[in-house]
Amino acid sequence: MRKTVIAGNWKMNKTPAEAETFIAELATKVKNPACEVVICAPFVDLDAVVKAAKGSVIKVGAENMHFEDKGAFTGEVSADMLVSMGVEYVIIGHSERREYFAESDCTVNKKAIKALEKGLKPIICVGETLSQRESGITNEFVAMQTKLALKNISKSDAAKVTIAYEPIWAIGTGVTATVEQAEEVCGVIRATLSQIYDDATAQSITIQYGGSMNAKNADDLLKMENIDGGLIGGASLVVDDFCTIINYCG
Ligand code: 13P
Numbered sequence: 402m403r404k405t406v407i408a409g410n411w412k413m414n415k416t417p418a419e420a421e422t423f424i425a426e427l428a429t430k431v432k433n434p435a436c437e438v439v440i441c442a443p444f445v446d447l448d449a450v451v452k453a454a455k456g457s458v459i460k461v462g463a464e465n466m467h468f469e470d471k472g473a474f475t476g477e478v479s480a481d482m483l484v485s486m487g488v489e490y491v492i493i494g495h496s497e498r499r500e501y502f503a504e505s506d507c508t509v510n511k512k513a514i515k516a517l518e519k520g521l522k523p524i525i526c527v528g529e530t531l532s533q534r535e536s537g538i539t540n541e542f543v544a545m546q547t548k549l550a551l552k553n554i555s556k557s558d559a560a561k562v563t564i565a566y567e568p569i570w571a572i573g574t575g576v577t578a579t580v581e582q583a584e585e586v587c588g589v590i591r592a593t594l595s596q597i598y599d600d601a602t603a604q605s606i607t608i609q610y611g612g613s614m615n616a617k618n619a620d621d622l623l624k625m626e627n628i629d630g631g632l633i634g635g636a637s638l639v640v641d642d643f644c645t646i647i648n649y650c651g
Contacts, residue, residue, distance in 0.1 A: 405436035405623070405650045406563055406607050406630040408524060409637025410464060410492060415442070417449035424453035426640045434458060435651020436630060440637070441492050441524070444478055451487040462490030462524065465498060468511035480519035491516050492632075494550065495526045496569045506549035513550055517558045524563045524609070524632065525550045527590070531570035539568075543586055544593040556598045563607045564590055565632040571612025573634060580621050583610045587627035616645035623649050 415423065420442055431438055441462035442450045451461050467477040483491060493516065494509035509525065516523040527546040529539045543566065551559060566586050571578050578586075587608045595603035610622050611632030619636075622628050623646075630650075636642040 403605050403607050403629050406439060406524075406609060407434075407436050407643075407647050407650060408439035408441055408462060408490070408492075408563075408565075408609065408630070408632050409643055410441045410495070410611075410632055410634050411443060411446070411637060412464070412497070412634060413443060414638055415446055417446050420446040421449045421453045423638075423640060424450055424457075424459060427643065428454065428457035428459060430640065430644050431458060431647055434647050436647060438647055439490050439524075441490060447483070447486050447488055460489045461487065462492060462522075463488050464492050464495065466491050466493075466512060466516065466521070468508060468515045470515075480515050480521055483521060484519055488521065490522045490524055490563075492565075493523045493525050496528055496567060496572060500569075506546060509550050510552050510554075513562065514554060517554065517561060522561050522563065524565050526565045526567050526611070526632070528567040528569050528572075528612070534568065534570065539586060540589045544589055547590050547593045548597060551594075551597055556602050559594070559598055559602055560605050563609060563630075564594075565609040565611050566590060567611035567632060569612075573613070575613050577613040577615075577618050577622075578610070580625055583622055584625040584627055587625070591627050614646065616642040619646040620649045 439460045439462050463483050493512045498504040513523045527543050529542050591603050607629040609630040609632045610628045614631045615636040
């Protein structure tokens with residue numbers, strides 16, 4: 402059976418000192434979770450997070466990386482740099498990166514390929530805008546994003562990928578997709594994975610929901626057949642809220 406993964410995406414929040422305090426507290430509260438617990442932190446916090454998480458169940462992820470190995474890319478960070486720090490996961494193609502930093506389906510695909518080559522587990526984000534939803538093209542759009550992100554990725558590598566369905570209109574807005582809306586699109590993603598690979602591969606891949614998931618609504622979302630975890634922004638900044646979500650698993 403596929404893994405449930407509860408991942409926090411801190412975005413541009415917390416200094417290294419704040420990160421260390423958070424992880425120390427989370428580690429004492431989460432001892433034997435029924436899911437994989439991941440914290441994705443800003444680059445400058447990663448060293449503190451990896452050290453604080455050592456010996457605990459908490460896995461560490463970055464929020465982005467570059468697709469080249471090295472070179473003249475001012476301000477960028479490579480997969481090798483992340484691996485050398487003890488980072489295991491990396492978020493790729495978050496809608497905020499697509500919107501504010503010109504990430505495209507093409508760079509998302511290149512980053513996913515590079516992450517897998519270097520042994521990082523990519524969390525690939527897909528999701529529609531409000532106007533796309535209102536135009537009735539959500540399913541086609543998300544299926545297309547999924548296909549483009551996974552172009553030239555083998556079946557065995559695809560099994561190491563997590564897909565996060567994050568409707569853009571639900572991110573940071575307090576408006577969560579209904580369980581039916583979230584389940585429908587996660588089901589479309591799984592059907593797309595089955596089309597690209599095969600049913601067994603599709604059934605083995607973790608598909609998360611993200612977008613205003615919190616301590617109140619996570620329980621219902623996580624009960625859905627095709628929702629195997631969450632990518633959590635705001636609620637991952639507060640230890641008790643994040644723990645509540647983790648405890649709904651299993
Ligand atoms: P919020 O949980 O703050 O809506 O953010 C979701 C998100 O973008 C996680 O990647």
